[in-house]
Amino acid sequence: MNKPLILITNDDGHDAPGIEVLTRLMMQLGDVVVVAPDGARSAQSNALTVTHPIRFKKAEQREGLLRYICTGTPTDCVKLALNEIVDHKPDLIVAGINHGSNSAINVLYSGTMGAVLEGCENGILSIGFSINNHSLEADFSIFEKFVLQIATEALKNGLPHGTCLNVNAPVGEIAGIRVARQCDGRWTKEYAKRTDPRGGSYFWLTGYFENHEPEAEDTDEWAVDHGYISVVPTKIDLTAYQALDIVRNWNL
Amino acid sequence: MNKPLILITNDDGHDAPGIEVLTRLMMQLGDVVVVAPDGARSAQSNALTVTHPIRFKKAEQREGLLRYICTGTPTDCVKLALNEIVDHKPDLIVAGINHGSNSAINVLYSGTMGAVLEGCENGILSIGFSINNHSLEADFSIFEKFVLQIATEALKNGLPHGTCLNVNAPVGEIAGIRVARQCDGRWTKEYAKRTDPRGGSYFWLTGYFENHEPEAEDTDEWAVDHGYISVVPTKIDLTAYQALDIVRNWNL
Numbered sequence: 001m002n003k004p005l006i007l008i009t010n011d012d013g014h015d016a017p018g019i020e021v022l023t024r025l026m027m028q029l030g031d032v033v034v035v036a037p038d039g040a041r042s043a044q045s046n047a048l049t050v051t052h053p054i055r056f057k058k059a060e061q062r063e064g065l066l067r068y069i070c071t072g073t074p075t076d077c078v079k080l081a082l083n084e085i086v087d088h089k090p091d092l093i094v095a096g097i098n099h100g101s102n103s104a105i106n107v108l109y110s111g112t113m114g115a116v117l118e119g120c121e122n123g124i125l126s127i128g129f130s131i132n133n134h135s136l137e138a139d140f141s142i143f144e145k146f147v148l149q150i151a152t153e154a155l156k157n158g159l160p161h162g163t164c165l166n167v168n169a170p171v172g173e174i175a176g177i178r179v180a181r182q183c184d185g186r187w188t189k190e191y192a193k194r195t196d197p198r199g200g201s202y203f204w205l206t207g208y209f210e211n212h213e214p215e216a217e218d219t220d221e222w223a224v225d226h227g228y229i230s231v232v233p234t235k236i237d238l239t240a241y242q243a244l245d246i247v248r249n250w251n252l
Numbered sequence: 253m254n255k256p257l258i259l260i261t262n263d264d265g266h267d268a269p270g271i272e273v274l275t276r277l278m279m280q281l282g283d284v285v286v287v288a289p290d291g292a293r294s295a296q297s298n299a300l301t302v303t304h305p306i307r308f309k310k311a312e313q314r315e316g317l318l319r320y321i322c323t324g325t326p327t328d329c330v331k332l333a334l335n336e337i338v339d340h341k342p343d344l345i346v347a348g349i350n351h352g353s354n355s356a357i358n359v360l361y362s363g364t365m366g367a368v369l370e371g372c373e374n375g376i377l378s379i380g381f382s383i384n385n386h387s388l389e390a391d392f393s394i395f396e397k398f399v400l401q402i403a404t405e406a407l408k409n410g411l412p413h414g415t416c417l418n419v420n421a422p423v424g425e426i427a428g429i430r431v432a433r434q435c436d437g438r439w440t441k442e443y444a445k446r447t448d449p450r451g452g453s454y455f456w457l458t459g460y461f462e463n464h465e466p467e468a469e470d471t472d473e474w475a476v477d478h479g480y481i482s483v484v485p486t487k488i489d490l491t492a493y494q495a496l497d498i499v500r501n502w503n504l
Contacts, residue, residue: 045297045327046360053446053454075297075361080455083442105373107490108298109327121357121438153502162436163492165499177504181491184414186373190335194305202305203332231504233495238359239433240415243485247417250405252429252483 004030004091004155007119009077011041011098011111014059014069018097021140022129025147026094027064029155033090034059034067035081037074042100043205044073044111046118056080074115082122092155093119096129097147099138103130103168103220103230104183104209113166113234120164120236125154127165132224143169146177146229159233166232168224175227182232183219184212256282256343256407259371261329263293263350263363266311266321270349273392274381277399278346279316281407285342286311286319287333289326294352295457296325296363298370308332326367334374344407345371349399350382351390355420355472355482356435356461365418365486372416372488377406379417384476395421398429398481411485418484420476427479434484435471436464 006026010019014036026032035056049072059067068085070077078093095115102110112128119126129147131138150167159165166182190207211221220230258278262271266288278284287308306324313319320337322329330345347367354362364380371378381399383390402419411417418434442459463473472482 040303043300043302045299045366047297047299047325048295048361048457050295050457051292053456055452055454073299076457079439079442079457084445084455105488108369108373108488109300114297117360121360123438150504153504157498157502160492160495160498163495166490179496179500179504181493181496182489184489186375187331190331193336200307202307203336204305205300205302205328205331231499232490233492233499234490235492235495236357236360236490237434237436238418238484238486238488238490240412240485240487241433243412243415243487244431244433246409246412247483247485248431250409252401252405252431 005088006030006032007081007086007090007093008032008034009036009074009095009115011044011074013037013039016099017136018099018140021144022094022097025144028148029151032065033081033086035070035077035085037077038069038071041073041111043109044114045109046075046114047073049073049076054080074111075118078115078118090124092151093124093126094129094151097140098130099136100134101130101132101168101224102128102166103224104185107166107182107234116164117236120162125159127151127154127167129167131169133171142174146174150231162236163233166234168220168230170224170227173227174229178223178228178230180220180223180230180232181218183221185210185221257338257340258282258284259333259338259342259345260284260286261288261326261347261367263296263326265289265291268351269388270351270392273396274346274349277396280400281403284317285333285338287322287329287337289329290321290323293325293363295361296366297361298327298366299325301325301328306332326363327370330367330370342376344403345376345378346381346403348381349392351388352382352386353384353420353476354380354382354418355476356437359418359434359486368416369488372414377411379403379406379419381419383421385423394426398426402483414488416486418486420472420482422476422479425479426481430475430480430482432472432475432482432484433470435473437462437473
């Protein structure tokens with residue numbers, strides 16, 4: 001049997017430690033192509049570059065590994081890889097390992113998960129891996145065997161149409177894996193206001209995540225907060241099916 | 253009763269014709285605050301500005317209307333408005349009218365819908381309005397009464413928790429309104445490759461949308477293709493609930 005073709009990207013940029021770890025791990029499972037942004041693209045969601053063109057170039061190669069660096073967003077990287085770089089459809093797309101959690105509503109902001117949703121949209125098995133530690137010094141070592149296990153099981157079992165995985169690891173010891181749902185919650189106090197030397201105000205995005213269901217044990221936030229890896233099956237169809245009939249009863 | 257407070261943003265920039273129309277219409281329904289990007293932010297999805305600070309400034313005011321221009325993305329505009337600009341929670345957030353359709357998978361790429369999802373995440377009734385015409389000369393006149401009708405019904409009825417609306421209009425005559433689901437499909441042949449005068453390759457995002465279920469009459473694509481306005485109840489919880497048990501049966 002041919003080895004699976006695995007496409008890797010991230011949103012922390014091609015030289016982030018997390019993608020180095022993920023690449024090393026995926027090379028145990030298949031032939032690997034990396035197409036990653038040329039710098040940090042955190043919180044780029046599914047953003048696309050439309051007002052200017054994008055470019056990519058080959059980076060230094062290693063045995064069994066093709067690496068490309070792209071000027072676009074993570075979603076651009078996946079689109080460009082599928083349209084212009086790989087010669088056949090990858091069996092798996094993985095993104096990460098992200099420096100920082102993408103649990104709860106962060107799935108919508110995350111460039112990592114943007115790339116994963118894009119892979120899923122193209123009918124390809126896709127998984128985002130993140131760790132709840134923004135530091136570039138984050139220790140991925142305990143997470144590694146779980147990354148391999150989840151990717152192996154995904155390759156073996158596949159996922160339903162339009163479904164991908166959002167995987168988030170806690171820091172430190174790992175108590176196990178929990179298949180979870182996206183936690184309800186929101187960010188608050190989101191800006192730090194500063195004043196520049198000329199008296200103008202500027203705002204840095206910051207904030208605190210407010211968990212709206214801290215007691216619920218089936219959420220991704222609960223899992224990561226309690227030392228578990230959360231695995232959230234995530235879909236690209238955003239239709240609120242249970243609301244269709246409600247809105248059909250409006251006077252429209 | 254107090255007039256509802258309505259926050260307006262878009263992704264085509266504060267001076268796009270679509271937001272002018274939407275502002276004029278919403279002023280018939282309530283007190284209006286506009287917080288819009290200082291230029292085009294198409295396809296910015298839920299992207300956030302995190303690597304540099306953002307700013308906003310007051311634009312020229314009109315009676316019953318406060319206008320602000322922001323250096324960030326549409327999602328930044330909503331966050332900044334809610335955290336730093338409005339003095340109480342808006343009753344309604346509307347985005348658009350977008351120059352270009354945001355039906356099907358475009359909901360994930362759209363900066364307009366990014367702003368709407370952000371409003372929804374903050375527990376506020378939120379609606380995105382788009383028209384299937386990318387031109388800045390797009391004629392919104394036939395769409396106007398439907399925009400008012402949908403916003404009025406939304407204010408009257410509200411929406412379930414975590415649910416917002418993605419509204420897309422066809423060009424020309426409108427046959428009516430259809431409450432629809434997000435169509436399955438994907439973009440193909442997504443890049444135009446060019447060569448610069450120095451011999452380097454660069455890529456423009458372009459492409460063709462491939463509808464994977466053209467016969468299905470309950471999708472947003474079908475509606476817009478057949479002269480109807482599509483109204484898709486859209487959710488911010490991306491959990492694929494029907495896949496939870498499937499993944500729980502993996503060897504994890």
